[in-house]
Amino acid sequence: MTTNEHAERFTLLRPLLFTIVYEMLGSATESDDVLQDSYLRWAEVDLATVRDTKSYLARVVTRQALNALRASARRREDYVGPWLPEPLPLDEHDASADVVLAESVSMAMLVLLETLTPDERAVFVLREVFDFNHHDIAAAVGKPVATVRKVAHRAREHVQARRKRFQPADAATTAQITEQFMTAAATGDLEGLLSLLAQDATWTADSGGKATAARRPVMGAEKVAAFLVNLFRTGQGIPDQRIEVVNCNNTPAIVAYRGNHLEGVFLIEIIDGKITNFYVIRNPDKLLAVTVPRQVSR
Numbered sequence: 001m002t003t004n005e006h007a008e009r010f011t012l013l014r015p016l017l018f019t020i021v022y023e024m025l026g027s028a029t030e031s032d033d034v035l036q037d038s039y040l041r042w043a044e045v046d047l048a049t050v051r052d053t054k055s056y057l058a059r060v061v062t063r064q065a066l067n068a069l070r071a072s073a074r075r076r077e078d079y080v081g082p083w084l085p086e087p088l089p090l091d092e093h094d095a096s097a098d099v100v101l102a103e104s105v106s107m108a109m110l111v112l113l114e115t116l117t118p119d120e121r122a123v124f125v126l127r128e129v130f131d132f133n134h135h136d137i138a139a140a141v142g143k144p145v146a147t148v149r150k151v152a153h154r155a156r157e158h159v160q161a162r163r164k165r166f167q168p169a170d171a172a173t174t175a176q177i178t179e180q181f182m183t184a185a186a187t188g189d190l191e192g193l194l195s196l197l198a199q200d201a202t203w204t205a206d207s208g209g210k211a212t213a214a215r216r217p218v219m220g221a222e223k224v225a226a227f228l229v230n231l232f233r234t235g236q237g238i239p240d241q242r243i244e245v246v247n248c249n250n251t252p253a254i255v256a257y258r259g260n261h262l263e264g265v266f267l268i269e270i271i272d273g274k275i276t277n278f279y280v281i282r283n284p285d286k287l288l289a290v291t292v293p294r295q296v297s298r
Contacts, residue, residue, distance in 0.1 A: 006043050009053050015297035016054070016130070017061045019105070022296075023125045024065040024118075025072065026085030026110045028289040034064045055136045062122055062140040069118045080209030082217060084279055085110040086286045087248040087265045089293045101298050102250045104129040107267050107279045110249070112163055116155055123148055124155035130298050164271060177270055178245060178252040185232045193225040198274040203227060208283035211264070224278070248290075255290065262287050 010017075014035065021031040038061045050056050076083050088105060103109055104125070113121050122141050126132045134152070138145045177196060184192030201224045207213035218227050235241055240259040245252055254266040265287065269277040281287065 003043065005047060006045070009047075010039055010042055010057065013054060013057055015295040017057055018294065019101075019296040019298060020058060020125060020130060021061050021065045022088060023104055023110070023113065023129065024062070024069055024121055026114065027072075027286075028086050028088055028294065029286075030068055030072070030086075031065075032289075034061060034068055038064050055132065055139075058126065058130070058132060059136070059140040062126065063142070066118055066122055066141065069121065073118065080207070081213065081215045082204050082206050083114070083208075084204065084206035084281055084286075085114075085249075087253060087267060087279075087281050087290055088296075089253075089290055090247050090250060090296065091293050098298065100129060101296060104298075105249050105296055106251060106269075107249045108269055108277065109163065111279075112159060115162070116158060119143070120151055120155040120158070123151045124159060127152045128156060128159075164276075173273065174252060174270055177273070177275065178268060181268065181275060182245070182254075185228050186236075188229050188233060190225055190229055193228055194221055196275050197221040197224060198271070198276045201274075201276055201278075203278045203280065205280040206283055206286065208285065210284055211282040213264075213280065213282045262290060265290055 017035060017038070018031055021034045022028060025031055025034070038057070041060055041064075042057060045056075085107060087107075090105075113124070116124060119141055123137055126137045126140060127134070132140075134145050134148050137152075138148045141148065143151070180192070181196050183189070184196065199221050200219070201221045203214065203218040203224050205213035205217075207215075214227075218224050235256075238258060241263075242257050244255045244257075246255055247253065248265060248267055251270070252268045254268070256263040256266070262284075264280060264282040267277075267279040267281075268275055269279070
């Protein structure tokens with residue numbers, strides 16, 4: 001077997017492998033590191049011993065991702081303010097046709113997955129999103145099959161009890177609500193904003209202490225609307241500021257620039273025709289990969 005065949009097999013499965021790792025870590029940059037390290041290990045494998053390339057590579061990246069996940073969990077104990085996953089820019093129609101994939105990369109789901117243990121998260125992602133069998137998952141996480149079945153059941157119950165029913169709006173509705181929001185926010189239309197927000201709308205900002213942002217979530221439609229009016233009014237006085245609307249994590253996202261400097265990404269979650277959550281990433285360390293659209297797959 002040649003090095004070229006190693007590369008061809010890995011490249012073919014890279015979107016799937018990236019998606020597995022990203023859903024485990026919530027970080028595109030860390031996922032790239034895991035995939036690079038995993039490829040170096042894969043390049044040393046005798047392909048004649050590989051029965052199923054997909055399962056084999058999923059096992060390799062899962063083990064590396066678990067190591068990274070446990071290390072990052074320790075670092076987050078000292079994190080300043082709320083921690084949010086790294087935004088993932090997608091091609092406009094990348095995940096929209098696959099409802100399971102779209103939900104699995106949504107910011108809301110990634111935030112929910114943060115409440116699982118590393119093993120629970122790995123098992124849930126491999127089983128519920130990618131439909132690997134319990135034997136392959138057991139090999140990936142280094143646990144007996146019986147244990148994996150129990151972990152899978154526990155993780156599934158945990159997620160189902162805490163997630164909102166995922167009802168993605170169609171593209172036209174999403175675009176309309178996003179446009180209405182942008183107009184209301186830019187003109188300081190408080191009543192217009194209130195009409196777009198769910199009563200329990202929440203603004204959560206992640207700065208890591210490295211940028212200006214609310215250190216605690218802003219909760220409730222009235223408080224969020226007032227916060228937005230003030231934020232946009234302040235922003236209008238900043239020279240060279242511009243914004244773009246892109247697709248991150250299969251939801252509308254406002255990308256704010258000051259000149260050529262990326263200031264932040266604001267993801268808008270829309271459920272049942274109302275904006276329910278704003279996820280705001282201002283930590284510059286989490287904005288490094290925002291300009292590079294990714295491909296996800298399962």
